[in-house]
Amino acid sequence: DVKVTQSSRYLVKRTGEKVFLECVQDMDHENMFWYRQDPGLGLRLIYFSYDVKMKEKGDIPEGYSVSREKKERFSLILESASTNQTSMYLCASGDTQYFGPGTRLTVL
């Protein structure tokens, strides 16, 4: 079975902190994705990567950056967290997108 793991299920940070969300997949997938999920808005794509060191902006990249130094790991970075980044963050991997369990981030 494909496994996509995310570093934390729940995270609480303060405004202005730098936040790292990590995602690891074990199936040698080239494509990896970061979404945020908010009630009534569905999933919105933040960034995706189709190869090591390659990245493309999704629909809502503002306030976020990403890093993909190794094929299995795709990190989402909030340079200076703000309260409007409180959300559920979902990582996905592969062409038909296997999802991790999500990280619920609260920014106080």
Added chain:
Amino acid sequence: AQSVTQLDSQVPVFEEAPVELRCNYSSSVSVYLFWYVQYPNQGLQLLLKYLSGSTLVKGINGFEAEFNKSQTSFHLRKPSVHISDTAEYFCAVSDVGSNYKLTFGKGTLLTVNP
């Protein structure tokens, strides 16, 4: 640009009744289509997908969907639902050749009552 419309935000049904969750999309190019399910406090799980070939697609847990190109629809159906089907369902579309970048609908909450 793509968009996906899930016409119903909530669908309540009784156990063993049939259900249809509606999804319409817009795109100027050929597409791939997907349905995902999300159980409480979990990530999304792929139910079924249409990439090419037969327009009737069968998925896991007894679900199926039909791709209708002329109506730009991809409705999800199940002939008899169970309590355990209570979850949120998301329709998604990807333009062919876009590295499987998905655009999601806003979701439909299916509640199955005894």
